[in-house]
Amino acid sequence: MSKYLLNKFLYTVDRDPDLVERYRHDPRGTVEWWEAERANVVLNLPESERSTWLRFTDAERDALSSHDYVRLFELGSHNFLLLTLFIALFERDYDEPLAFQREFAARLRHWTLPYPDIST
Amino acid sequence: MATVAAVVASTHHPFYYRASTATGEDRPPFADEWVAKIEAFRETLTVSRPDVLLMVGSDHFHQLWLDNMPQFLVGKAPFYDANFYNEEREFGLPRMFLQGQEDLSAYLLREGMDAGFDLAFSNELRIDHSITCPLITLRPQADLPIVPIYTNIFAPPLPQPRRFVELGKTIRQLVEAWPSGERVAIIGTGHLSLELGGPRQFGPHGPDPEFDRKAIEWIASGNLESALAEVSLESLWLPGNATHGFMDFMLMMGVAGENAKADHVDSLDLFHTMEAYFTWHPKEGRAL
Numbered sequence: 465m466s467k468y469l470l471n472k473f474l475y476t477v478d479r480d481p482d483l484v485e486r487y488r489h490d491p492r493g494t495v496e497w498w499e500a501e502r503a504n505v506v507l508n509l510p511e512s513e514r515s516t517w518l519r520f521t522d523a524e525r526d527a528l529s530s531h532d533y534v535r536l537f538e539l540g541s542h543n544f545l546l547l548t549l550f551i552a553l554f555e556r557d558y559d560e561p562l563a564f565q566r567e568f569a570a571r572l573r574h575w576t577l578p579y580p581d582i583s584t
Numbered sequence: 585m586a587t588v589a590a591v592v593a594s595t596h597h598p599f600y601y602r603a604s605t606a607t608g609e610d611r612p613p614f615a616d617e618w619v620a621k622i623e624a625f626r627e628t629l630t631v632s633r634p635d636v637l638l639m640v641g642s643d644h645f646h647q648l649w650l651d652n653m654p655q656f657l658v659g660k661a662p663f664y665d666a667n668f669y670n671e672e673r674e675f676g677l678p679r680m681f682l683q684g685q686e687d688l689s690a691y692l693l694r695e696g697m698d699a700g701f702d703l704a705f706s707n708e709l710r711i712d713h714s715i716t717c718p719l720i721t722l723r724p725q726a727d728l729p730i731v732p733i734y735t736n737i738f739a740p741p742l743p744q745p746r747r748f749v750e751l752g753k754t755i756r757q758l759v760e761a762w763p764s765g766e767r768v769a770i771i772g773t774g775h776l777s778l779e780l781g782g783p784r785q786f787g788p789h790g791p792d793p794e795f796d797r798k799a800i801e802w803i804a805s806g807n808l809e810s811a812l813a814e815v816s817l818e819s820l821w822l823p824g825n826a827t828h829g830f831m832d833f834m835l836m837m838g839v840a841g842e843n844a845k846a847d848h849v850d851s852l853d854l855f856h857t858m859e860a861y862f863t864w865h866p867k868e869g870r871a872l
Contacts, residue, residue: 468650475645478670507649543781543825544738545645551674562855565786572783579782579825583740584650 467540468584469503469518473528474536474545476502478552488553492529499525534571540580588759589767590632591844591864593803593836594625596641596717596773597857598675614854621850621861622721628848628863629722633767636685637723637730638692638759640772640832641714642737646670647706654704655743656751658696659711659732660689666711680716685729688762692731695758701751709734718773735835737774737828745815748831749808752838770839774832776800776858777823784824786856792823796858799830800851803862806844808837840864 473495477483487494504515520528527535533550537543547568555564600622603615646668648654666680689705696703711732719726733755736742752772759768776799777792784791802811811834820827840846840862848863 471650475649479646479668481669481673507651537781542645542739545781547781547785548670548674552670562786568781569779569783569785569787575783577821579821 466518466520466524467542467582469520470524470528470536470539470541471545471584472503472518473498474541474549476507478545478549484549484552491531495520495525495528533568537572537575538580540582542582542584543579586759586762586764587767588756588770588866589634590629590769590771591756591836591840591866592629592718592722592769592771593833593840593862594718594721594771594773595775595857595859595861596714597854597859598671598677598713598717600717601678601720602676614852618852618854618859621852621859625848625850625861625863626722626724628865629769629771632769632865634728634769635766636688636768637719637728638688638733638755638768638770639715639718639730640733640735640755640770640835641712641718642774642829642832643734644712644714645738646712647710648734648736650739653736653739654734655736656701657704657706657709657734658689658693659684659709659730659734660686660693660705661707661709662686664709664711664730664732666716668710668712671713675713677713677716677720680711680719680726682711682719682726683729685731688731688764688766688768691762692733692755692758695761696754699754699758701754714773718771722771735832737831742817742828742831744817745820745831745834746812748835749812749838752835753841754838755835756839756841770836772832772836772839774834774836775827775829776833776860778826778829778857779824780826782825788855789853790824790856790858792827793853793858795823795827796851796860799833800849800858800860803833803837803860804846804849806837806840806842806846808834808842811837836862 846862852859
């Protein structure tokens with residue numbers, strides 16, 4: 465389990481308009497590139513001082529690579545980061561305001577409390 | 585000594601700016617009622633004639649990140665840029681530029697640490713909508729210096745609810761003891777029941793109207809005893825997975841004081857969350 469890294473992916477993509485578009489159009493390629501090049505960059509350090517140990521589990525990599533937000537919720541990614549990025553990715557494809565957000569909720573309807581643990 | 589000009593607590597709905605400025609077909613049907621309530625709320629701050637705004641909010645994973653996460657942080661900078669690309673993208677919020685008040689920041693950091701809170705600080709802090717939303721609603725001209733205080737209500741492990749209340753009480757005492765002639769309004773925003781990124785999000789009402797009713801009653805009457813008895817880090821998951829933001833309301837109840845009845849109480853049942861607005865006018869802080 466590397467919930468921290470899942471969240472780091474959501475966080476660093478969400479704050480970068482170019483990466484949001486890249487992830488929308490090429491999720492698998494973006495995840496592969498990000499894991500190879502960005503996963504170990506400490507955000508407040510020079511790139512040469514990177515970490516050496518961070519990698520996704522296969523389940524996490526697959527969920528990110530298929531835009532599978534239900535699975536990402538179930539893997540314990542942070543609910544706020546998950547929602548914010550997926551609104552940026554897909555809200556534009558729906559005609560009605562909040563239609564994507566309501567579909568997101570509906571696809572999680574089988575979940576009752578307690579939800580997956582988001583602690584990192 | 586400084587005067588606490590007003591204590592103000594509210595939700596911070598990021599859609600208010602867009603709803604209130606929309607015209608024609610884009611203007612939502614609830615906008616006029618919402619604007620009327622906000623203008624009445626704004627007046628409660630205006631009449632208190634503040635010189636400086638001490639503002640409590642929470643960074644929504646903008647500048648503060650899981651590699652280095654503070655629980656309570658005081659901004660100490662001469663200026664603050666505000667709002668982020670993803671808030672422009674999702675909410676249409678404008679970029680803002682705010683003046684800081686470093687002497688009050690420095691005082692709160694020193695005295696707050698000596699009072700038992702090991703406060704983090706930031707000399708270069710970009711402010712997000714937890715603080716800009718109440719500026720837009722309460723002081724849209726954004727012409728007063730601010731001191732931002734951020735709390736961690738997002739990234740577990742979180743401080744206990746009691747700690748938020750204690751920090752609020754300490755902030756009140758410290759501001760009252762600040763050797764300054766300034767009038768300080770203490771403003772904080774949080775959430776009632778709220779679900780984001782979960783199955784109960786964006787329903788016709790907030791996810792737990794019964795919690796909202798009870799919470800508004802606790803805040804309006806200053807009933808810290810009941811709030812503390814019923815609220816825990818575990819219980820806050822029940823009304824909605826983003827309801828830990830209620831602890832910022834509890835902090836503000838600490839600022840307002842035990843059993844302090846709010847002078848202004850209002851709410852608005854929106855499509856996915858209950859909006860709520862509270863102002864206390866401390867006797868010594870009355871404008872007239």
